[in-house]
Amino acid sequence: MRWFFLLTLIVAVFGSGLYLVKRSIDARYDQLATLQQDIAREKNKSAILNAEWSYLTRPDRLLQLSDKLLSMRPIDADRILPLEAIPVRSSHKGRHAQ
Amino acid sequence: MKQFLQWQYWRAYVWPDKPEPAKSRQIARGRLRFLSIPAALCFITIAAQATNLSVFTADERIYGRKTQDAIERGPILDRRGRLIASTVPVMVLHADPEKLLNPTETAAKLNAYLPKKTEEQIYHLLKRKTRYVELDRKITPKRHADILQLGLPGIYITPATTRLYPHGREAAHLVGAVDIDGKGIAGIELSQNAQLAAGQPVHLSIDLGIQAIIRRTVAEQIEKFEAIGGVGLMLDMKTGELLSMVSLPDFDPNHMMASTDDARFHQAAKGVFEMGSIFKILNTAIALETGAVVPEDTIDVRKPMRIGRFTINDYHPLQRDLNISEILVHSSNIGSAQMVERVGPETQKAYMDKLGLLRPTALEIPENALPLLPDRWGRLASITIAYGHGLSVSPVQAAAAISAASGTGDYIAPTLLKREAGHVPERVRIFSADTAKAVRSMMRLVVSHKSGTGNFADAPGYLVGGKTGTAEKIINKGYNKKSNRVSFVGTFPAHDPAYLIFVMVDEPKGQKHSYGYATAGWVAAPAIRKIVEQTAPLLGVTPVMSASPALRQTLLPAVMIDGEEAIHAAF
Numbered sequence: 001m002r003w004f005f006l007l008t009l010i011v012a013v014f015g016s017g018l019y020l021v022k023r024s025i026d027a028r029y030d031q032l033a034t035l036q037q038d039i040a041r042e043k044n045k046s047a048i049l050n051a052e053w054s055y056l057t058r059p060d061r062l063l064q065l066s067d068k069l070l071s072m073r074p075i076d077a078d079r080i081l082p083l084e085a086i087p088v089r090s091s092h093k094g095r096h097a098q
Numbered sequence: 099m100k101q102f103l104q105w106q107y108w109r110a111y112v113w114p115d116k117p118e119p120a121k122s123r124q125i126a127r128g129r130l131r132f133l134s135i136p137a138a139l140c141f142i143t144i145a146a147q148a149t150n151l152s153v154f155t156a157d158e159r160i161y162g163r164k165t166q167d168a169i170e171r172g173p174i175l176d177r178r179g180r181l182i183a184s185t186v187p188v189m190v191l192h193a194d195p196e197k198l199l200n201p202t203e204t205a206a207k208l209n210a211y212l213p214k215k216t217e218e219q220i221y222h223l224l225k226r227k228t229r230y231v232e233l234d235r236k237i238t239p240k241r242h243a244d245i246l247q248l249g250l251p252g253i254y255i256t257p258a259t260t261r262l263y264p265h266g267r268e269a270a271h272l273v274g275a276v277d278i279d280g281k282g283i284a285g286i287e288l289s290q291n292a293q294l295a296a297g298q299p300v301h302l303s304i305d306l307g308i309q310a311i312i313r314r315t316v317a318e319q320i321e322k323f324e325a326i327g328g329v330g331l332m333l334d335m336k337t338g339e340l341l342s343m344v345s346l347p348d349f350d351p352n353h354m355m356a357s358t359d360d361a362r363f364h365q366a367a368k369g370v371f372e373m374g375s376i377f378k379i380l381n382t383a384i385a386l387e388t389g390a391v392v393p394e395d396t397i398d399v400r401k402p403m404r405i406g407r408f409t410i411n412d413y414h415p416l417q418r419d420l421n422i423s424e425i426l427v428h429s430s431n432i433g434s435a436q437m438v439e440r441v442g443p444e445t446q447k448a449y450m451d452k453l454g455l456l457r458p459t460a461l462e463i464p465e466n467a468l469p470l471l472p473d474r475w476g477r478l479a480s481i482t483i484a485y486g487h488g489l490s491v492s493p494v495q496a497a498a499a500i501s502a503a504s505g506t507g508d509y510i511a512p513t514l515l516k517r518e519a520g521h522v523p524e525r526v527r528i529f530s531a532d533t534a535k536a537v538r539s540m541m542r543l544v545v546s547h548k549s550g551t552g553n554f555a556d557a558p559g560y561l562v563g564g565k566t567g568t569a570e571k572i573i574n575k576g577y578n579k580k581s582n583r584v585s586f587v588g589t590f591p592a593h594d595p596a597y598l599i600f601v602m603v604d605e606p607k608g609q610k611h612s613y614g615y616a617t618a619g620w621v622a623a624p625a626i627r628k629i630v631e632q633t634a635p636l637l638g639v640t641p642v643m644s645a646s647p648a649l650r651q652t653l654l655p656a657v658m659i660d661g662e663e664a665i666h667a668a669f
Contacts, residue, residue, distance in 0.1 A: 019152075047185065047187065048186050051181060051186050051262050051264050052264075054181035054182075054265065058264065058265045059307045059309070059311070060313070060314060074632050075635070077557070077631075078558070078643055080635075080641050081643075082640050
């Protein structure tokens with residue numbers, strides 16, 4: 001009789017332990033599934049937003065908008081100079097001139 | 099009532115007197131037996147459900163959770179990472195015809211939400227003997243909600259994905275398209291299908307900004323000259339990367355089915371054309387490289403050349419001898435023909451072969467044209483090919499060949515895929531540095547000299563060099579003087595050619611603003627100037643406003659044009 005009680009106790013302890021482990025695995029699976037769904041949803045959103053950004057910043061649209069809203073035009077070549085062509089005061093003089 | 103006031107009465111409930119042992123044991127046993135039945139039933143139920151949940155249905159639930167979606171098709175990006183093609187989620191409206199209660203009524207109800215289809219079309223779809231018919235691939239959230247409200251049995255809305263091309267027409271031809279299952283059927287989508295299907299992105303050599311500028315400029319010229327189509331290319335001469343590839347008319351790849359076959363035809367890669375006078379660049383390079391001529395040689399162009407029943411004429415016959423530079427500047431057919439006579443057809447053919455003009459390019463799209471070779475590459479063929487007739491090649495082939503002749507002399511195979519920084523392209527030496535230097539000096543004179551045919555291409559400060567080409571189109575097996583295909587190939591900056599631009603306009607018509615002219619110099623050359631002025635800042639090419647000795651050394655010294663010493667760079 002004593003052995004029977006002991007065995008029952010052991011089975012009960014291990015059984016409960018197993019059950020708890022299993023429950024926690026299930027819970028984590030659920031969490032994983034939720035996270036995966038969230039990731040998928042965010043990915044979808046980002047795919048749509050990326051596509052929309054790309055659509056709104058298409059160069060031909062920007063060209064048209066720039067034509068309409070800004071009065072910019074290509075710079076004449078004679079107004080572009082390489083950096084070396086600009087005479088720079090030496091830093092010593094420039095900084096400490098009184 | 100009195101008994102309630104006595105505390106013994108209440109005590110009997112909490113702590114009753116000890117009953118007779120035998121009797122009470124009997125009562126207790128009876129109660130136990132009675133209660134053990136529902137208790138056992140409860141436990142059995144719990145145990146059964148616990149076993150069921152944790153053992154038998156667990157797999158099903160876990161399987162249900164694992165909605166591991168299929169690998170999404172990779173995006174196609176331009177060289178600066180701008181999205182050209184991407185896969186986006188959509189809602190698909192579909193039906194299971196077997197589960198429909200009343201197809202007529204269903205069709206009538208759905209009609210309001212499917213503007214692209216008539217009620218009859220919907221009805222026919224719903225009557226099909228199948229379990230799946232797709233009604234619409236792009237259901238907006240609003241329509242989604244409305245259709246759900248209808249509560250039609252057999253009508254479903256499922257999430258799916260579709261291929262989206264945010265830039266629409268911009269790079270339509272080269273990007274290609276996918277079929278309903280998301281498999282590539284044309285262009286990059288087909289050639290790079292394996293990589294895209296594995297979810298990997300594909301980086302193109304194309305720069306969408308430059309693509310937009312070139313497309314707009316070519317479209318403007320087409321409109322101005324009432325032309326029917328055009329091509330625009332930009333090639334990075336140092337890496338072989340195509341920065342832009344425009345073919346007009348084009349189509350919106352998001353609505354592929356709504357376009358005509360003409361619009362879907364990729365002229366820049368799949369079309370082969372007689373390139374006309376721009377081939378004189380190659381002819382000059384071959385003649386110089388083989389030593390058949392030196393730049394100072396002069397050739398008599400006074401009389402038209404007769405070969406059998408053919409006569410070779412010049413558009414503007416000059417009554418004197420021309421040197422090699424002058425032949426290119428004045429675009430003399432007779433001069434070019436005389437040059438190739440000294441080279442010979444076999445040598446010419448061998449060079450054309452090395453320049454990749456006799457077989458399709460290895461461009462990373464399936465639409466690669468097979469060039470059209472003459473039936474017999476004899477003397478007559480070699481003469482016509484010298485000025486660009488008799489050999490039809492694609493614009494990409496022509497651009498790559500001319501890049502070799504006017505750049506460093508090396509042939510670099512053109513590519514549509516982005517090269518990593520520091521990538522060393524495979525080069526095939528075809529022309530010496532001296533030949534290339536002479537050729538690009540002469541090309542510069544075509545643009546900078548007042549007698550040149552390409553004056554309108556000159557973008558001040560950027561040292562554009564180039565060559566015009568006007569080819570009569572073959573209509574009903576004969577050349578038609580009225581319908582031309584005009585082109586211009588330009589490189590810049592001439593002292594260190596980095597970029598090649600090719601523009602072709604199909605069937606331009608003379609206009610009042612062009613004094614009736616529809617030649618390459620009037621139609622294609624101005625496009626080159628516009629493109630150079632707008633793209634040079636994007637490409638980091640700074641203009642040069644003074645001719646330094648170092649710069650002069652990169653071009654041929656002292657070239658005589660029309661009896662005067664010509665200056666390459668009229669700053």
